[in-house]
Amino acid sequence: MENKTMYTTKEAADYLGVSPSTIYRMEKRGLLSPTKTPGGRRGFSQKDVEEWLRTPQSFESPLIRETPAPYEISAKAEPYFQEDSIQIYSADFLRTNCVKEGTVDLIVTSPPYNVGIKYNSHDDKMSYEHYLSFTREWLTRCYRLVKDDGRFCLNIPLDKNKGGQQSVCADITTIAKQEGWKYHSTIVWNEQNISRRTAWGSWLSASAPFVIAPVEVIVILYKDRWKKISGSRKSDISKEEFMEWTNGVWNFMGESKKRVGHPTPFPVELPRRCIKLFSFVGDTVLDPFLGSGSTLKDA
Ligand SMILES: C[S@@+](CC[C@H](N)C(=O)[O-])C[C@H]1O[C@@H](n2cnc3c(N)ncnc32)[C@H](O)[C@@H]1O
Numbered sequence: 001m002e003n004k005t006m007y008t009t010k011e012a013a014d015y016l017g018v019s020p021s022t023i024y025r026m027e028k029r030g031l032l033s034p035t036k037t038p039g040g041r042r043g044f045s046q047k048d049v050e051e052w053l054r055t056p057q058s059f060e061s062p063l064i065r066e067t068p069a070p071y072e073i074s075a076k077a078e079p080y081f082q083e084d085s086i087q088i089y090s091a092d093f094l095r096t097n098c099v100k101e102g103t104v105d106l107i108v109t110s111p112p113y114n115v116g117i118k119y120n121s122h123d124d125k126m127s128y129e130h131y132l133s134f135t136r137e138w139l140t141r142c143y144r145l146v147k148d149d150g151r152f153c154l155n156i157p158l159d160k161n162k163g164g165q166q167s168v169c170a171d172i173t174t175i176a177k178q179e180g181w182k183y184h185s186t187i188v189w190n191e192q193n194i195s196r197r198t199a200w201g202s203w204l205s206a207s208a209p210f211v212i213a214p215v216e217v218i219v220i221l222y223k224d225r226w227k228k229i230s231g232s233r234k235s236d237i238s239k240e241e242f243m244e245w246t247n248g249v250w251n252f253m254g255e256s257k258k259r260v261g262h263p264t265p266f267p268v269e270l271p272r273r274c275i276k277l278f279s280f281v282g283d284t285v286l287d288p289f290l291g292s293g294s295t296l297k298d299a
Pocket of ligand 1: 112121285291
């Protein structure tokens, strides 16, 4: 970029690799302050813009840390179903206090992916920015619900999102860490479904080939310490399961929507592995995005 002392909004946006609307938001948050040029136009000083480039944080606005607004909590929901140690609540996870803070040993879940699925009430066609701020909200809420040695198995896409590819896994992991979660590892789940492959981009040409990995991931996070000391300390995992599942590439088929009657089920094998590997017998397991109840079936 041409070396100038003042940049217009568009020039500052180009320089930082963000959109002009992100510049406005950064301005609103006091991260960049425009000054008036002699001609009365808004401008950003080269010094300010370059200082931003030197800061270690991301310029992507959805990743700029912002404390989510307090939730408006609806009245305490009664369980929709209850039997023995199982409870199902029919509620918006962001607006309910049916799960007590600091009581959960393990969360296993797969949130909406924002890929345009028709859910009953959830809008799965948000802008990517809005999706990440929704993500920040539930990640914060999940954090409050787990015990100090609580864990989180988060099944998300690697890079699929509405309107094209995005660094979804990297962005969600970054937000989770910003909200207090500690990172342990990432399991790659190979769904073994190559028949989904339809788009090649520029076939046999380097002009714009389309690269897609037919996998999803399960990001393993924890609240405060990885070593688990609470609970029964009893595990019911076999030697073969332990050896196979601690290899972070999991190979098993996805679940059929038709068979389950839900648009985006994961196979019971996924929560089964997570629960047996990461929790003790009798632990409290939560799935805040329960869907058809696959996690519950296994728990
Ligand atoms: C990816 S699906 C989970 C599917 C589930 N793992 C299964 O095997 O059926 C996400 C689910 O979260 C639900 N959902 C979306 N927003 C929610 C919210 N705010 N509170 C609770 N559930 C929500 C959707 O309706 C959908 O059923």
